[in-house]
Amino acid sequence: MHVAIPLYPRFTALDAVGPYTVLGFAPQVTVTFVAAAPGPVTDDLGSLTLSATAGYADLPHPEVIVVPGGPGTAEAMHDPELRAWLLAARPQWMTSVCSGSFVLAAAGLLEGRRATSHWGWRDGLAAFGAQPVEQRVVTDGPVITAAGVSAGIDMALTLLARLRDDETAQTVQLAVEYDPDPPFTAGSPRSAPPGLAERALALIR
DSSP: OEEEEEOOTTBOHHHHHHHHHHHHTSTTOEEEEEESSSEEEEBTTSSOEEEEOEEGGGSSSOSEEEEOOSTTHHHHTTOHHHHHHHHHHOOSEEEEETTHHHHHHHTTTTTTOEEOOOTTTGGGGGGGTOEEOOSSEEEETTEEEEOSTTHHHHHHHHHHHHHSOHHHHHHHHHHTTOOOOOSSSOSSTTTSOTTHHHHHHHHHO
């Protein structure tokens, strides 16, 4: 089972690394970072660089694709090489984290499907023919989309249960000690104190 995670300038690191870690722990699963050409790609904070070890042409038909989000999504949505690869790959599972769903949507891959994204942009998916859903992980046929950043870990565990079984996903969850117990109830606009939303969006634009 081969999982491909495309990198593009100004991706959000956890969007890529969260699913990479979860899926990489699974038996008989290989996870590869890809880009138009192999080489370094820098994240949205400008201080972390991951290396794409393969180009799109090197991995034309992975079984799974995980598209991360980030401020660079606006450019990635119009990247002809990335779009062509996504359309030609025809994986068993097409997935995204955060605003990565907009890359899928711009390629026409979410039309008529239920999907989610970061709460700050989720409703914009409707402009591409998708049905925005206020949910942390949304599965619609062979497409799984996750809400903002940290939800990529939930998505990867959901996907792993589909790829293998619940026990495998639970084993990996335990191995990485994914047992969230946040110190604040500010992880959603519904529960965050008043006035935080604009401050939060300013951090990730």
